[in-house]
Amino acid sequence: MSNGKARDIWGEPVRTSASARFDRLGLKEEDLHRLLYYLKLCRYFDERMEMLYRQGRLPGAIYSGRGQEGTHVGTGFALRREDVFLGTHRDLSVQLTKGLELKRVMAQFWGRVDGYTRGRDGNSHVGSFAAAGTFAVVSMLPDSYPVACGWALAFKRRGEERVAVAMCGEGATSNGRWHESLNLSSIHRLPAVWIVNNNQWAYSTPNRLEFSVPSVAVRAEAYGMPGIRVDGTDVLEVYEAVGDAVERARSGEGPSLIESVSLRWKGHAGHDPARYVPREMLDDYMGNRDPVKRLQDLLMSEGAVSEADAGALDERVKKEFDEAHDFAQRSPLPSGEDVTRGLWTEDGYWDSDPRGDGRTE
Amino acid sequence: MTTEGDTSVERGAERSPEVPQASPEEAAKDEAGAAGHGAEPRGKRSAEGEATFLVAIAEAMWEEMERDDSVFLMGQDIGVYGGAFKVTEGFLDRFGPERVMDTPICEETIIGTAIGAALAGMRPIAELQYADFIANGFDELVNVAGKHHYRVGERVPLVVRGPSGGGVRASSFHSQNPEPWFAHTPGLKVVVPAFPTDAKGLLKAAVRDDNPVVFFEHKWIYRRIRETVPDDPDFTVPIGRADVKREGVDVSVISYGAMVHKALEAASDLEDSGISVEVLDLRTIWPLDTAAILRTVEKTGRAVVLYESHRAFGVGAEVSAVLAEDGFDLLDAPVVRLAPPNVPVPFSPPLEDAYLPQVEDIVDAVDKLSKW
Ligand SMILES: Cc1ncc(C[n+]2csc(CCOP(=O)(O)OP(=O)(O)O)c2C)c(N)n1
Ligand SMILES: [Mg+2]
Numbered sequence: 001m002s003n004g005k006a007r008d009i010w011g012e013p014v015r016t017s018a019s020a021r022f023d024r025l026g027l028k029e030e031d032l033h034r035l036l037y038y039l040k041l042c043r044y045f046d047e048r049m050e051m052l053y054r055q056g057r058l059p060g061a062i063y064s065g066r067g068q069e070g071t072h073v074g075t076g077f078a079l080r081r082e083d084v085f086l087g088t089h090r091d092l093s094v095q096l097t098k099g100l101e102l103k104r105v106m107a108q109f110w111g112r113v114d115g116y117t118r119g120r121d122g123n124s125h126v127g128s129f130a131a132a133g134t135f136a137v138v139s140m141l142p143d144s145y146p147v148a149c150g151w152a153l154a155f156k157r158r159g160e161e162r163v164a165v166a167m168c169g170e171g172a173t174s175n176g177r178w179h180e181s182l183n184l185s186s187i188h189r190l191p192a193v194w195i196v197n198n199n200q201w202a203y204s205t206p207n208r209l210e211f212s213v214p215s216v217a218v219r220a221e222a223y224g225m226p227g228i229r230v231d232g233t234d235v236l237e238v239y240e241a242v243g244d245a246v247e248r249a250r251s252g253e254g255p256s257l258i259e260s261v262s263l264r265w266k267g268h269a270g271h272d273p274a275r276y277v278p279r280e281m282l283d284d285y286m287g288n289r290d291p292v293k294r295l296q297d298l299l300m301s302e303g304a305v306s307e308a309d310a311g312a313l314d315e316r317v318k319k320e321f322d323e324a325h326d327f328a329q330r331s332p333l334p335s336g337e338d339v340t341r342g343l344w345t346e347d348g349y350w351d352s353d354p355r356g357d358g359r360t361e
Numbered sequence: 362m363t364t365e366g367d368t369s370v371e372r373g374a375e376r377s378p379e380v381p382q383a384s385p386e387e388a389a390k391d392e393a394g395a396a397g398h399g400a401e402p403r404g405k406r407s408a409e410g411e412a413t414f415l416v417a418i419a420e421a422m423w424e425e426m427e428r429d430d431s432v433f434l435m436g437q438d439i440g441v442y443g444g445a446f447k448v449t450e451g452f453l454d455r456f457g458p459e460r461v462m463d464t465p466i467c468e469e470t471i472i473g474t475a476i477g478a479a480l481a482g483m484r485p486i487a488e489l490q491y492a493d494f495i496a497n498g499f500d501e502l503v504n505v506a507g508k509h510h511y512r513v514g515e516r517v518p519l520v521v522r523g524p525s526g527g528g529v530r531a532s533s534f535h536s537q538n539p540e541p542w543f544a545h546t547p548g549l550k551v552v553v554p555a556f557p558t559d560a561k562g563l564l565k566a567a568v569r570d571d572n573p574v575v576f577f578e579h580k581w582i583y584r585r586i587r588e589t590v591p592d593d594p595d596f597t598v599p600i601g602r603a604d605v606k607r608e609g610v611d612v613s614v615i616s617y618g619a620m621v622h623k624a625l626e627a628a629s630d631l632e633d634s635g636i637s638v639e640v641l642d643l644r645t646i647w648p649l650d651t652a653a654i655l656r657t658v659e660k661t662g663r664a665v666v667l668y669e670s671h672r673a674f675g676v677g678a679e680v681s682a683v684l685a686e687d688g689f690d691l692l693d694a695p696v697v698r699l700a701p702p703n704v705p706v707p708f709s710p711p712l713e714d715a716y717l718p719q720v721e722d723i724v725d726a727v728d729k730l731s732k733w
């Protein structure tokens with residue numbers, strides 16, 4: 001760690017517990033900068049999109065992930081390009097961290113042909129295995145879990161050192177296919193990691209009305225796999241837990257379950273004021289456990305990031321958002337004539353670019 | 362519909378009365394000594410070289426697995442046990458547990474896993490112990506498999522197959538014909554063959570298809586219908602093409618699945634009374650071969666749509682609508698639907714017989730229509 005760092009009497013940097021942690025996690029200064037960049041990007045994206053929604057300038061729905069960026073970015077950052085991620089409506093930030101292009105995601109929100117679904121789907125129901133190794137989100141919760149089993153099965157069968165990582169909210173764990181998937185993955189020791197983003201609310205339903213066990217993580221035992229609970233507002237803790245689970249899966253030791261706890265700062269979707277969330281709880285999380293601020297404060301106190309660095313990152317994400325927004329507005333809307341195309345593979349709709357500019361993924 | 366003495370499907374399956382056991386020579390060849398086990402399904406053809414519908418299905422899967430390493434099977438009790446109907450008997454020994462994967466009882470996750478594997482470049486064939494259990498996996502098929510390519514352009518080449526249909530005294534949970542559920546759903550091809558050759562060729566085509574295919578095998582046909590089936594490993598029957606199984610000029614019976622056999626029986630009865638019936642076997646429910654439907658009615662001017670799934674809002678409605686919209690000028694009489702009422706499949710023989718269209722019902726309907 002460099003600038004402004006405390007030094008001992010021999011001039012060597014003081015090895016704080018935080019810097020020891022960075023070393024243990026193998027995170028170099030540029031990695032920490034990137035981590036902070038993604039946290040800021042996802043936060044900024046979330047805030048600006050909400051603003052556009054409130055102004056009536058964004059069609060469709062938004063599902064804010066604000067307050068949960070630690071879980072999202074920590075997960076995306078722990079995966080390799082060749083690993084696959086299968087998430088939900090609320091964890092678009094994982095997909096952005098894993099490599100979806102911001103401009104094409106924005107084009108998706110505005111129903112444009114440059115969106116990954118070419119206007120066939122909207123909002124965060126997006127993803128692309130070709131572009132980023134991510135599954136286009138399916139609303140039904142958690143339909144991604146069984147699909148992740150299939151990817152993991154293929155990886156195992158072909159002897160590939162790749163991992164399928166699925167994420168859903170704690171509410172989705174009440175659904176049978178969540179349990180079926182953990183069970184199947186454990187029986188066959190599939191290279192899968194199951195992450196549950198416990199933001200303490202499923203729409204308006206609190207944890208105590210979703211399950212009567214003390215945590216989601218304890219359920220791991222029932223399926224014969226390790227389960228841990230981490231602080232989802234600490235991106236490093238998530239990164240470490242996901243990294244360990246992914247390596248375990250990669251080395252053939254089977255699946256694990258990670259419950260990452262944070263709080264959903266906004267309502268279920270843009271229309272929901274979430275009055276059912278107690279004010280004190282919200283104040284506590286927003287005031288003391290802001291995942292973006294936590295990492296920034298830590299990196300500043302460690303001298304890994306300066307005020308100027310942080311300011312530059314803020315400028316960068318704003319600029320990137322504006323450019324992506326412009327791109328989305330300029331991207332053409334799809335033609336109504338194409339409505340029946342692309343259902344079957346035979347018609348070739350997806351083999352060529354609808355604008356004919358030859359772009360391939 | 363009367364049956365040939367089966368009172369229980371599962372018992373019937375285990376008795377395997379029509380599946381020849383391996384000859385002593387064959388058994389001797391089998392190192393493990395387990396008669397038939399580990400042997401190719403072709404070894405189960407009759408002495409005359411005919412395959413039952415069931416054996417034809419097994420041949421199709423066996424050949425496709427030999428051809429393409431990415432093809433694999435998953436389902437309940439398909440390994441050591443060889444499947445509830447013994448379709449996959451011998452597969453485990455030949456292909457191993459990774460390609461003949463016994464799963465827990467979790468249809469939703471079986472189908473979802475097949476989707477994931479398909480997206481990852483594999484070609485899964487998921488077996489349902491009975492087609493009825495597809496209801497437990499409905500969501501993954503309808504909301505994921507059927508929509509995915511339209512939404513994102515990523516291919517989901519999978520086959521979900523299972524035994525459907527009634528007439529075997531198996532009541533409402535083991536006799537359904539779920540094909541209209543999926544024909545109504547975008548993005549799924551739905552195949553319901555009636556003959557061993559078609560079953561073999563269509564299943565091979567389904568495995569090679571880049572789209573999700575739902576494939577129903579009428580269990581009444583499994584061991585009753587046999588014929589000589591092609592040996593060419595690249596023999597396929599195109600999905601989406603109907604086939605005229607009997608030519609005629611007076612009335613068309615448009616049908617599929619087990620009802621095709623009832624239609625053929627009725628047609629030969631009617632021949633004696635001088636009525637010439639053309640039997641069109643749809644083979645694929647969706648995409649529907651509308652050209653073939655119009656072609657047969659152009660010839661006869663009269664159509665009975667005969668099917669075993671529920672009467673209302675189903676295959677009959679669709680075929681009738683095709684004729685009304687595009688074949689109005691061809692028709693000399695109204696289209697008649699002959700199908701079970703919209704009630705669950707009942708168990709007791711008089712009830713089930715009343716439920717299913719019988720040969721006499723077909724004869725009556727055709728006779729009446731021919732006089733219209
Ligand atoms: C099977 C299913 N039922 C209902 C819904 C409607 N729905 C969408 S999000 C949601 C709440 C999900 O809560 P949780 O799993 O905790 O995820 P979060 O939204 O908190 O991230 C519900 C009920 C759905 N998407 N899927
Ligand atoms: Mg939640």
